[in-house]
Amino acid sequence: MKNIIFTILVSLFLLCANAEENRFVIEFEYPQFKGDFYVSGRVSFPPGAVLSDKNFSVHDSLTQEEIPVMVEISEKWPDGSILDASVHFAANSSRRKDYVLSYGEGVNRSRSFTQVSTLPIVTASIGNSPRTEESLDMEVGQLIVKVDRSVDFRYYWYLLPMFGLLFLAVCRARRNSKS
Amino acid sequence: MNKRRITFLRRTVQILCLVMLVYGGYIFKVKHHTTQQANLFPALKAPEGYISTTKFDRGSILWPSGDNPVLENYPPGLVCRFNPRGGLFKACIVHFISENLTWRTSFKYLLPHLTLFMLLCFLFGRLWCRWACPIGTVGDFLTMLRKKMNIPSRKFPAGFRNGLRYGSYGILGTSFFISALIGVPHLARFQCYWFLPYCQICPARLICPIFGLIKPGWKDFETAITTMFTILAWLVLGIFVAAFYWGRRIWCHLCPVGLMNSWFNRGAGVELKKISVKCNKCGLCTEACPMGLTEMFEKKTDGVFNQSGCIMCLRCVEICPRDGCLSANFFGRKIVESRLKK
Numbered sequence: 103m104k105n106i107i108f109t110i111l112v113s114l115f116l117l118c119a120n121a122e123e124n125r126f127v128i129e130f131e132y133p134q135f136k137g138d139f140y141v142s143g144r145v146s147f148p149p150g151a152v153l154s155d156k157n158f159s160v161h162d163s164l165t166q167e168e169i170p171v172m173v174e175i176s177e178k179w180p181d182g183s184i185l186d187a188s189v190h191f192a193a194n195s196s197r198r199k200d201y202v203l204s205y206g207e208g209v210n211r212s213r214s215f216t217q218v219s220t221l222p223i224v225t226a227s228i229g230n231s232p233r234t235e236e237s238l239d240m241e242v243g244q245l246i247v248k249v250d251r252s253v254d255f256r257y258y259w260y261l262l263p264m265f266g267l268l269f270l271a272v273c274r275a276r277r278n279s280k281s
Numbered sequence: 282m283n284k285r286r287i288t289f290l291r292r293t294v295q296i297l298c299l300v301m302l303v304y305g306g307y308i309f310k311v312k313h314h315t316t317q318q319a320n321l322f323p324a325l326k327a328p329e330g331y332i333s334t335t336k337f338d339r340g341s342i343l344w345p346s347g348d349n350p351v352l353e354n355y356p357p358g359l360v361c362r363f364n365p366r367g368g369l370f371k372a373c374i375v376h377f378i379s380e381n382l383t384w385r386t387s388f389k390y391l392l393p394h395l396t397l398f399m400l401l402c403f404l405f406g407r408l409w410c411r412w413a414c415p416i417g418t419v420g421d422f423l424t425m426l427r428k429k430m431n432i433p434s435r436k437f438p439a440g441f442r443n444g445l446r447y448g449s450y451g452i453l454g455t456s457f458f459i460s461a462l463i464g465v466p467h468l469a470r471f472q473c474y475w476f477l478p479y480c481q482i483c484p485a486r487l488i489c490p491i492f493g494l495i496k497p498g499w500k501d502f503e504t505a506i507t508t509m510f511t512i513l514a515w516l517v518l519g520i521f522v523a524a525f526y527w528g529r530r531i532w533c534h535l536c537p538v539g540l541m542n543s544w545f546n547r548g549a550g551v552e553l554k555k556i557s558v559k560c561n562k563c564g565l566c567t568e569a570c571p572m573g574l575t576e577m578f579e580k581k582t583d584g585v586f587n588q589s590g591c592i593m594c595l596r597c598v599e600i601c602p603r604d605g606c607l608s609a610n611f612f613g614r615k616i617v618e619s620r621l622k623k
Contacts, residue, residue: 257323260392267399274548278585 123208124151128160128201130226135195142190143226144176151206152184158205159212160191169201170213189228192221203228287599287617291412295421298413302360303492305369309351322393324353331384331464332472355394357402357542358414361489368493373485373538374398375453379460379477399545406549407542408593410533411571415492416485417592420525420532424571427526435527437573442590445534452479453537474506479537482513484521530571533592543589550612551593552585553577559606566597566607577607585610 130141145158152158160169169191177186189203301308327333351369355377360370371377381391401409410417427434456479463471480486490497501507524532533539555577567578576586577597593609601607601619608618 255389257389257392260396264392264396264399267396267403271399271403271545271548276548278547278552278587 123204123206126203126205126228127163128203128226128228130224132195132198133222133224135222137196138192138194139222139224140190141193141201141226142188142223143228144186144188145203145228146186147184147205149179149185150181150183152187153182153207155184155187156211157184157207157209158187158189158203159209160189161202161204163200163202168211168213170215171211172215189226190223193224287595291594294412295418298358299415299418299492302358302369302413302415303489305351309369322353322397323390325381325384325386325390325394327384331469332476333380334477354397356409356413357398357405357538358409359416359483359485359536359538360414361483361485374541375456375479375537376477379456379479382457382460383464383472383476385464398541402542402545402549404550406546406551406587406593407533407539407591408549408551409542410536410539411530411592411594414538416488416521416536417530417533419488420521420530423522423525424529432527434529437528437531439573439575442531442534442573445531446540446590449535449537449540452535453540456537474504478510481510482517484514484518487514487518529573530592530594531573533572534590539592546589546591547587549587552587552610552613553591553593553595553598554583554585554608554610555580556583556606556608557581558583559603561603563602565600565602569596569600570594571596 126145128141128143130143133139147158155173155175158173160171161167162169172190174188174190175184175186176188177184179185191201193199193201350371352371354370355372355374356370357374359373360368361372361376372380377391377394424434459475459478462468463475487497487499500511502511520535521532524530524535557580562578564578567573567575570577571594572590572592574588574590576588580586595609595617598607598609598617598619602621603619604621605618609616
């Protein structure tokens, strides 16, 4: 019996793992005016993550309420999955919310719209490319492009002579004060 | 002989520095910042949407100087940009910090410039103020005029000098605070009025362009803020002229660039030493000191007496009539000492 329960739990876990769901926080600044506006942003997905435009949706992060979105696919990976898409959804300046874009096989969008009315558009930034302090890695299919940012970091080496000078100046000042 | 030698050397250096700082852009070919230079000292530019001196359009109150100096550095002196060809250096350290506080430049890009400033201050202390600062040279010319007209200089009490020093801290702090404040994105619209607040009232702004044959922005009465800056600039220029004319180097107590240099003065490589047993308490050193300092006279023990206000003019050394009583040293090595006057 224990083995059956264990097998069922492992199977459920694997199923959940397969139906992977990832999230991006959608960041934008609310406009100064009052009223409705569109939030518009481009989002890139890793290869094989989003097979259909139904596989991602936008939610209010607090209430988990799904927000109707309009999707325009711009580019696809060689395996047919979506590489790049434009996402538009409506928002209102009087009801401030935090939006989250969920994507993956486990996501199935139910609410969408296709016709855009004439409203102001606010640009959103969605998602981030994986990056470290010293390099910016962009996955481009089989190719990984490494952008060298170490030039910027060489300036931190100036901290050594700077603190050295400070130390010497303080030591000498103390010595001179005593004499 | 000692007196003449030091005075002659100092005046020669002052004139050379003035010529180099004003016309350095003409003497040396102004070149764009090369990669090698950028690796050592990055050229700092205003980010998109932020104001810079060339974009500052409030009646040219900050004159439109060239953006390509020969060296992208900020030495410890009031070295403003004098002419459209850029000049030798970019600007003074107060300009540098104020500008980059507004631009919210990453600290790492400031490090090379700050390190160079600290190195120069550590080596020479406030020697820059008396030997290299172009505004100081102009002030010394005013002092010379006063001497020619046989008008006696005025003595100011120590309390007054300390007050000026606190005033200098106030000017520096206010300038940096305003610069940082207008760097906040929500307050960026104030940059067109409050950018480089100290530079807008600095006497160098009104005096230096004349050397580069540029008409400085004398006045701007368009708005209340520019009117305030115009009046303040004239007020500070008046204080500067009066300070140099009557009080010799009393202005240097108020100068914020000098204040930043003075932080390193006590531990600087250039040091003044006294052998007290040789002192006859004649008080000539105090009389000669253009900053009105008295420590070299009052000091009763042997040793270094670098004061934060001392501008290393070496007047005390050259005027001292006692053989070897006062000396100027560089990291302990004697450069010049007082000689017996016959």
